[in-house]
Amino acid sequence: MPINRDPSFIDHMPRNVAVQFFERVEKSGDREAYRYPVGESWESVTWKQVGDQVTRVAAGLLALGVEGEERVGIASATRYEWILADLAVMAAGAATTTVYPTTNAADVAYILGDSESRVVFAEDDDQIAKLREHRDQLPSVLKVVTFTGATDGDWVIGLEDLAVLGDGLLAQTPDVVRKTSESIEPEALATLIYTSGTTGRPKGVRLRHRSWVYEGEAIKSQQILSEEDLQFLWLPMAHSFGKVLLSVQMACGFATAIDGRVERIVDNLGVVKPTFMGAAPRIFEKAHGKIVTMQANEGGAKEKLFKKAFAVGLEVDRRKREGRSIPFGLKVQHGLFDKLVFSKVRDRFGGRVRFFISGSAALNQEVAEWFHAAGILILEGYGLTENAAGAFVNHPDEYKFGSVGHVFPGGEVKIAEDGEVLIKGHNVMEGYHNLPEETAKTLDADGWLHTGDIGELDKDGFLKITDRKKDLFKTSGGKYIAPTAIESQFKALCPYASQFLVIGNNRNYCVALITLDPDQVADWASHNGMEGASYTDVVSSAEMQKLIAGYVEQLNARLNRWETVKKHTILDHDLSIESGELTPSMKVKRPVVEANNAEAIDKLYA
Structure with a gap:
């Protein structure tokens, strides 16, 4: 339709x-x-x-x-x-x-x-x-x-x-x-x-x-x-x-x-049983990590069943999106795994969700595909406060993972020469309060809102955001790095990750600051002989350091040589809104985090 x-x-x-x-x-x-x-x-x-x-x-x-x-x-x-x-x-x-x-x-x-x-x-x-x-x-x-x-x-x-x-x-x-x-x-x-x-x-x-x-x-x-x-x-x-x-x-x-x-989101979903919900990507990353590590802790036959189910689910999903047929045997397996595994994942969210809407930051494509394999659709959208939050959204009947969908009806979009996404429409702000110079920088004379995001439109009109313009950096070797794309990949790979910040502007290689999810850390500790230990003690333990280093190696295997993370450190605390390192919408304040951890960064380059 x-x-x-x-x-x-x-x-x-x-x-x-x-x-x-x-x-x-x-x-x-x-x-x-x-x-x-x-x-x-x-x-x-x-x-x-x-x-x-x-x-x-x-x-x-x-x-x-x-x-x-x-x-x-x-x-x-x-x-x-x-x-x-x-x-x-x-x-x-x-x-x-x-x-x-x-x-x-x-x-x-x-x-x-x-x-x-x-x-x-x-x-x-x-x-x-x-x-x-x-x-x-x-x-x-x-x-x-x-x-x-x-x-x-x-x-x-x-x-x-x-x-x-x-x-x-x-x-x-x-x-x-x-x-x-x-x-x-x-x-x-x-x-x-x-x-x-x-x-x-x-x-x-x-x-x-x-x-x-x-x-x-x-x-x-x-x-x-x-x-x-x-x-x-x-x-x-x-x-x-x-x-x-x-x-x-x-x-x-x-x-x-x-x-x-x-802290009540998951419990409330079970009671309310909504048909949809909006959320920031961190909520989906956290839920993904929790479910994956729970199964890993079960071990044995249950973990093998879980992994096999998602391997089958992802393959079936991929074939459907590509318009390919599904062999009878695969279809039978998928039906069985839907009853044994995927239905239980859906039940965690109330069992009636038609779709989630993800916004405020980029959602990792692999996380979106993982949920979809379980029968949960996450529609990514895009917008800024400067255009009343919504400018693009995927549709339940027409979506592409990794994209933010089509521009709203009546809206306009174009890509500037430097790759910046420009939008125009009824949703665009009047300007910044008492800040005419700032307004002029963001809203040009023709009414185009300069978003500060780098993106590209595909042949079907779907927009893909690749990075924040101000977050792009160049190494001392002259290579441009888009850190957000790298960071997103790590959080899809590592179920324990909370934040992953790639740093390397004017340096000769990239390093990373890593924080781990406190709930996941406590859960890991309870299964690895460190129950009751402090967050700092757990993340600094040799076992956890080795575990995270393994995920960094997996990440590097996917990247171009100049993008690879040569060194990393796990911070002794997670980032938070209260510390001023995250915005209330859970975006990382990079300058604040880098300033707070300048000594740790310098050690990585020593």
């Missing part, structure tokens, strides 16, 4: 996000909109109930005097109240400023001060404390509205307190929120997302109502998702990947189960 890429839907899009939301409430009123955890159980709300709550909170913001395009901050982890607050901001005609809950107090003050936020939704006492610490730098903040924190009856009020304020305004003017929503222009500012960035201070990306509406309607037009789907959402809502999934939900009308606790 041919994929619909007709852009005519653009002429009939809802006027703005608020109108898009209230149209969904009208259309799907009694259907489930969200479910969220309360203790050990889950509570559900319909679209109509959400609409009523959003109206009350939006009216509360209007009662506080918040005006069109004025900024309202949300400093919270992913939870139902985050969505409620964001939709209320949209309905009030204001613009959401997103703040990661892990952001330190000084950066929180910078973001809220730079955005001139008038009101801030603060999740709990920890977030309130950050605001109090720098209150003298936040003269624009009239009120703080907390979800679960302590109120003071003055500067800090509760979410229900704000809704009660809204009730008062609605009693006087019942249609105030509806009229406000309908008056918002498509070009009005909807969201100010401060990119965590891998270098420098965060930059505020100005995204319009039109951008978010387009994102949702573009996915709807391709018939990827419907009202019958169920999403599990855990992604940070301060990140554009999480935010865009809300736009898709309003366009398509499916229900969303929401819980931002990363």
Whole structure:
């Protein structure tokens, strides 16, 4: 069946996000909109109930005097109240400023001060404390509205307190929120997302109502998702990947189960049984590594069965994608292994997943193929905060592993002379907040967004991203290295790997900094006579050093001579958001990691 890429839907899009939301409430009123955890159980709300709550909170913001395009901050982890607050901001005609809950107090003050936020939704006492610490730098903040924190009856009020304020305004003017929503222009500012960035201070990306509406309607037009789907959402809502999934939900009308606790993802999938979920590649790498090492620890016949199953699964999958026939004997084996092995892998993710969507960083092709052999499809997409997260995505009926799919209907793409991917469309940002020079560097006079990524288009229009422009480096021997491609291969080969950083700019050979997954390290230790030992002791042991060195040798066997990793070191800690070495979307801050480990790097070149 041919994929619909007709852009005519653009002429009939809802006027703005608020109108898009209230149209969904009208259309799907009694259907489930969200479910969220309360203790050990889950509570559900319909679209109509959400609409009523959003109206009350939006009216509360209007009662506080918040005006069109004025900024309202949300400093919270992913939870139902985050969505409620964001939709209320949209309905009030204001613009959401997103703040990661892990952001330190000084950066929180910078973001809220730079955005001139008038009101801030603060999740709990920890977030309130950050605001109090720098209150003298936040003269624009009239009120703080907390979800679960302590109120003071003055500067800090509760979410229900704000809704009660809204009730008062609605009693006087019942249609105030509806009229406000309908008056918002498509070009009005909807969201100010401060990119965590891998270098420098965060930059505020100005995204319009039109951008978010387009994102949702573009996915709807391709018939990827419907009202019958169920999403599990855990992604940070301060990140554009999480935010865009809300736009898709309003366009398509499916229900969303929401819980931002990363450590609960696998348990939640088993309970919620979603049909799809968005995630960063690290989640899939971690799941792949966990399953592979679990089977390796079983050993004996079970490990042999597991390996044989995936050998057969990969061969069958490869033949199908190449349009080749599958011999009867192979087909019989595959059916048996599906019952014995692959069904158990699928059950770990709830057993109903139609596909996962991978974004925010490159997904290794081998990992994608491994999951597909087990009957789990991962569709890779691509975009930046600067274009509201989505610009390309593979389709369930038309995909290529190793690619990020086709450009969205109505979008444009071209490859610059130096290989940089340029995109244009309704989803592209207005610019960076208060940074006209930075805007001019990224968004040219013809409206092309310069992504900073190197890529290539194949004959069928699928885009493949090969590396970040700024990450490419040249050895002292004059050879160009694309580190991301090498790093991705290692993480597919080594089930214990968390991060693998290739270094070698202006050096005569490449070296690597390696970190291991703490859960995998603990599991390995329990099977190798080191149960209870510290992470540092395990990764520095001769046995683990030898094990990882073997995976590096496997990697080098795949690479060109000048790309090979001559030396490596395993760091005594994993990278983390808290240490400042990872962004909240789990991208590595290379300059920070290299600066923190300069001594270790120098030793590798000694």
